[in-house]
Amino acid sequence: MGIAAQLLVNGLIAGGTYALAAIGYSMVYGALKFINFAHGSIAMVGAYIAFVLFSLGGIPIIPAFLLSMALTALLGVLVERLAYRPLRASPKLASLTTSVAVSFALDASVMMLLGAEIRSFRLPMQRTFQIGPVYLTLVQTVIIACSFAFMFGLYFLLTFTKLGKSIRAIADDLLLAEISGINGNLVIAAVFAIGSALAAAAGVLIGMETNLQPTMGFMITVKAFAAVVLGGLGNVYGAILGGFIIGIVENLGAWYISPVWKDSIAYVILILVLFVRPAGLLGKPEDATVV
Amino acid sequence: MFASYGLIVHLLVIIAIYGILSLSLNLVLGVTGLFSIAHAAFYGVGAYTSALLTMRGIPWVVAMPAGMVLAGIVAYIIGIPTVRLVGDYLAVVTLGLGEIARAVFRNWISVTRGPMGLPGIPSASIFGFTFGTAEQYLVLAAICLLVVYVICQRLLSSPFGRVLKAIREDQRATLALGKNVDRFKMWSFVIGAAMAGLAGSLFAHYIGFIDPSSFVMWLTFFLFLIIVLGGLGNNLGTVLATVVFVAAREGLRFVGLPDWINPAALQQFVFGMLLVVMTLFKPEGLIPARKVTYRRYRQRVEG
Numbered sequence: 001m002g003i004a005a006q007l008l009v010n011g012l013i014a015g016g017t018y019a020l021a022a023i024g025y026s027m028v029y030g031a032l033k034f035i036n037f038a039h040g041s042i043a044m045v046g047a048y049i050a051f052v053l054f055s056l057g058g059i060p061i062i063p064a065f066l067l068s069m070a071l072t073a074l075l076g077v078l079v080e081r082l083a084y085r086p087l088r089a090s091p092k093l094a095s096l097t098t099s100v101a102v103s104f105a106l107d108a109s110v111m112m113l114l115g116a117e118i119r120s121f122r123l124p125m126q127r128t129f130q131i132g133p134v135y136l137t138l139v140q141t142v143i144i145a146c147s148f149a150f151m152f153g154l155y156f157l158l159t160f161t162k163l164g165k166s167i168r169a170i171a172d173d174l175l176l177a178e179i180s181g182i183n184g185n186l187v188i189a190a191v192f193a194i195g196s197a198l199a200a201a202a203g204v205l206i207g208m209e210t211n212l213q214p215t216m217g218f219m220i221t222v223k224a225f226a227a228v229v230l231g232g233l234g235n236v237y238g239a240i241l242g243g244f245i246i247g248i249v250e251n252l253g254a255w256y257i258s259p260v261w262k263d264s265i266a267y268v269i270l271i272l273v274l275f276v277r278p279a280g281l282l283g284k285p286e287d288a289t290v291v
Numbered sequence: 292m293f294a295s296y297g298l299i300v301h302l303l304v305i306i307a308i309y310g311i312l313s314l315s316l317n318l319v320l321g322v323t324g325l326f327s328i329a330h331a332a333f334y335g336v337g338a339y340t341s342a343l344l345t346m347r348g349i350p351w352v353v354a355m356p357a358g359m360v361l362a363g364i365v366a367y368i369i370g371i372p373t374v375r376l377v378g379d380y381l382a383v384v385t386l387g388l389g390e391i392a393r394a395v396f397r398n399w400i401s402v403t404r405g406p407m408g409l410p411g412i413p414s415a416s417i418f419g420f421t422f423g424t425a426e427q428y429l430v431l432a433a434i435c436l437l438v439v440y441v442i443c444q445r446l447l448s449s450p451f452g453r454v455l456k457a458i459r460e461d462q463r464a465t466l467a468l469g470k471n472v473d474r475f476k477m478w479s480f481v482i483g484a485a486m487a488g489l490a491g492s493l494f495a496h497y498i499g500f501i502d503p504s505s506f507v508m509w510l511t512f513f514l515f516l517i518i519v520l521g522g523l524g525n526n527l528g529t530v531l532a533t534v535v536f537v538a539a540r541e542g543l544r545f546v547g548l549p550d551w552i553n554p555a556a557l558q559q560f561v562f563g564m565l566l567v568v569m570t571l572f573k574p575e576g577l578i579p580a581r582k583v584t585y586r587r588y589r590q591r592v593e594g
Contacts, residue, residue: 035379086571096326096382097519098570100512104563111556214556218508222386229383264394267387274384275372 002133007251009134013209015247016147019240020202021224022231023154024076024195026239029228030171031191032088034095038079038102039199040221044214046072046200047207048110051119061123065204069197076196077189085185103217111214119212143205150198151240157194158236167191171234222263226270232283241281245269300425302541307432308493310533311439313517314526315486318443320515321523322452323479324459328511329369329385330487332392333362335506337488338495339396339403342412345496351415355492362488363481365392374476389508396503408502415496422496432493436530439486443526446482455479456524516566 021043028036050068053059059067083102087094129136158164166187169177178184202220224239227246231238246266253265273281312334319325337358344354373384396403403409415422415431422428446452454475457465466472495501513536521532540558 029379035382083567083571090570092379093324093326093523094570096379097515098567100515101563101566101570104512104559105567106563108556108558108560108563112560116556222390225383226387229380233379260398261394264391267391270387271372271384274376274380278376278380 003255004252005133006135007255008248009136009140011248011251012244013140013143013247014251015244016143017202017206017209017243018220018223018227018247019243020147020150020198020205021220022227022239022243023151023236024199025224025228026231026234026236027167027171027191027195030234030236031167031174031188032084032095033234034084034092035099035225036084037096037099037221038106039099039195040219040224041103041106041217042072042076042079042196043199043203043206043220044212044217045075045106045110045203046196047203047212047216048114048214049200050204051121051207051212052114054121055119061121065201068204069200072200072203073193073197076192076199080189080192085188103221107214107217114214116214121208121212123208139205139208143209146201146205150201154194154198154236163187163190223266226266229280230270230273232280235280235282238280238282297425300429302538304425304429304432304497305541306534306537307429307436308490308497309514309517309537310436310530311490311493312487313514313521313529313533314436314439314443315483315490316511316514317518317521317524317526317529318446318455318486319479319483321518321525321529322447322459323455323476325374325476325480326379326382327385327480327483328382328508329389329392330483330514331506331508331510332389333366333484333487334491334494334510335392335396335501335503336362336365336484337491338501338505339409339491340488341492342409342495342501343402345413346409346411351413351492351496352417355415355489358492359485359488362491363485366481366484367477370477370480374473374480386508389511393503393506393508396506403503406503408500409495410500412495412499412501414499415493428497432497435489435493439489440526440530447524447526451475451478459524513562516562519566520569 021040024042025036025039028034028039046068049071050061050064053064053067054061057064079102083098084095087098123139127138129138129141156164158168166177166182167190169180169182170184170187170191174184177187199220202224203216206216206220223246224243227242228239229242230245231240231242246269249269250262250266254262257265277283312330316327316330319327319330339358340361341351341354341358344357345351349357369385369388373381373388376384397405399405415428422431447456454465454470457468457470458472458475462472491506494505517532517536518529520536521528521530
């Protein structure tokens with residue numbers, strides 16, 4: 001019983017980071033209807049910005065974390081402006097291809113500037129808490145707290161603010177929203193800013209819990225991707241649900257089946273769900289298949 | 292001069308193998324518009340099947356087609372739940388399947404020897420004639436490339452290929468014309484996978500060693516770049532882009548770089564930027580595929 005509880009909590013921790021990364025994916029998909037392959041690489045860049053500020057620049061971790069979110073938000077807006085906006089009217093394949101290319105370029109830039117070796121935040125020795133049968137480190141507690149705080153923040157933003165309303169309007173129908181006087185480009189830029197900032201948060205938290213390497217972006221892309229589709233493309237809450245499911249199932253599977261299949265288990269679940277419900281758990285069925 | 296004779300022959304063999312691979316992905320992605328990321332996995336299935344069979348004494352003429360058939364069967368099984376999905380969903384599922392395939396290559400140690408890889412794969416041979424030297428292998432690979440090219444060209448102008456192109460342009464309209472869209476997509480997927488399996492077999496028996504790292508997803512993205520640059524759906528463009536890219540990739544290794552630049556990273560950076568610039572400024576590729584336009588159609592009809 002103790003082990004099951006511990007695995008569940010570990011799954012919650014991993015799931016929290018996946019969910020944070022998946023939100024940006026889902027929001028971009030909602031607004032522009034394309035999958036931004038570069039999203040994981042943006043999270044990776046965010047993690048490295050925090051690393052440079054903290055470990056090389058000597059800035060304390062919390063300001064470094066927040067500064068990294070801000071700078072990564074800027075990067076996301078810049079990528080959208082330079083690489084995606086000119087292609088908005090082109091076939092979807094063009095945006096997809098470009099996002100793959102952006103991810104190539106971002107990974108390679110970090111590799112050239114900071115090297116391909118594995119880095120670590122080298123946080124001071126961590127205290128371990130015991131809550132009932134479950135052990136948690138300080139970083140893990142922060143991960144859970146942060147992911148829930150950001151998700152509630154996002155919920156309030158989307159539900160109660162004018163910007164949130166505009167984001168939802170654009171996800172519904174870009175053209176109609178623009179006709180109603182919403183500045184589409186501005187809102188899309190905001191979507192990229194929010195998504196990238198949350199991705200940076202996910203990247204930094206993953207970096208603190210494990211370590212940093214330039215290829216980590218791909219892992220984040222793959223997991224977030226699976227989370228988004230599992231929950232239903234374009235549905236932010238579905239993405240969060242998908243992130244947690246994948247985190248939990250992975251950790252249970254790694255223990256009860258075998259750790260070598262940890263990454264595959266998530267996909268098996270994903271494929272099974274898509275087989276039964278092609279639009280994902282919370283998606284609208286008509287989006288996934290023609291007919 | 293670094294460009295020795297042996298190196299050029301080696302480059303040409305690699306170009307031929309990648310040419311087959313790019314043509315096969317072009318059929319699936321460029322012609323039919325199926326955004327499949329699992330392509331490297333089919334390449335791997337072909338390579339492993341062919342290598343494992345020949346290592347157990349089965350001749351290459353049998354092992355190679357077996358690799359193609361198995362790659363096709365795997366594609367068919369994968370296709371059952373996936374071909375009815377559109378664009379992005381297909382991309383995600385095939386991404387996942389590609390990773391599962393790699394996990395199988397890596398973890399099914401009793402058969403694939405996992406990360407240690409398979410060394411000592413025998414050379415390809417047909418009825419007692421062994422393609423032992425690089426030159427002989429080049430002939431074999433070139434013949435295979437030619438056959439695949441001709442098949443792909445024929446497919447494009449056949450009624451079957453026209454349906455595939457119609458699916459790429461508008462799936463609903465094709466459906467409305469009474470075509471069984473899912474079945475056509477499935478065949479495109481299976482044929483493409485079988486061709487990738489052929490390329491995998493050629494690769495395994497040429498290098499003589501395979502391990503899971505030969506079939507990573509980056510390979511699919513590299514092919515992606517090739518067919519986008521060659522002009523989606525254009526076979527000749529695909530082959531030419533393969534030549535340029537493989538030559539550029541190998542060539543970058545010989546450029547004198549300062550120590551602090553990681554050559555692999557530089558290569559990846561250059562390719563990434565190139566792809567962004569291409570899609571922004573010349574999305575139809577270097578050699579655009581000829582589209583049937585109303586004007587051209589009228590010219591043909593009216594003579």
